Amino acid sequence: METITNRAELKNAVRLLEIEQGIKGRELKEQFQKAYDSLKPVSIFKSITKDVVSSPNLIGNILATTISLTTGFYTNKIIVGTSAGIMRKLLGSVVQSGVTAFIARHPEALTSAGKFISQLITSRKKRDPLTMQT
Template sequence: MQNTTYTTKLKNAIQLLEVEQADKEQLLKEQFQQTYESLKPVNLLKSTLKDITSSSFLKESVLGSSVGLASGFLSKKIVVAGSGNIFRKLLGSIVQFGVTSIVAKNPEAIISLGRFLIKNIPHKKDINSNKP
């Protein structure tokens, strides 16, 4: 009698372990599928771009560098102004380098100056409303 209770307990324990094994196997398959999907090149690119766009520090540094490069380029164009003179081109490159480095190091000041100018420059609509 005691022998049959042990065998039934053993069978029940085996069934519980088989159910547990099946659950773990299913979880392992799901985890493998998630890992496989996340390692696809398209998904890696998506997650990298998402990380980049969510980083405020990176946004600010890219914005500062972009503003610096653009302002340096414009300042060179203004200095050179289509001249064929080698000295003006050299001076334009020096000005471009200087303006780019200054603006890239201080983007907050440039952005606040731009906002101030946009706010305080009278718009066409404002000028027309002030006329009698």
């Protein structure tokens, strides 16, 4: 910065600083308004909804979670049955949580098992009942 030597240069420097202060003040107000608007509940809900909808694996994750919970539930029902003792119920709960956790971590195992079973079913339908050949 240059050294100010007279009154005119001082007034000019003050005017430039005032203009700069006004510009920075307007920028600060705009930034504050943007931050205020982004913290409104409607804006937060919109951004969360946009993130959820744009997530590519959302449907797959929901489906895998639903399948793992359902499989665990049915495994428990198969082990426990309609009426069982306390040990059988405890064993059913342990197996249910184990199956649910396994399928949640490895959904591809359930998918491959489902494909294998469907291939077995469709291959039996294709066989000729008289010769038992494909």
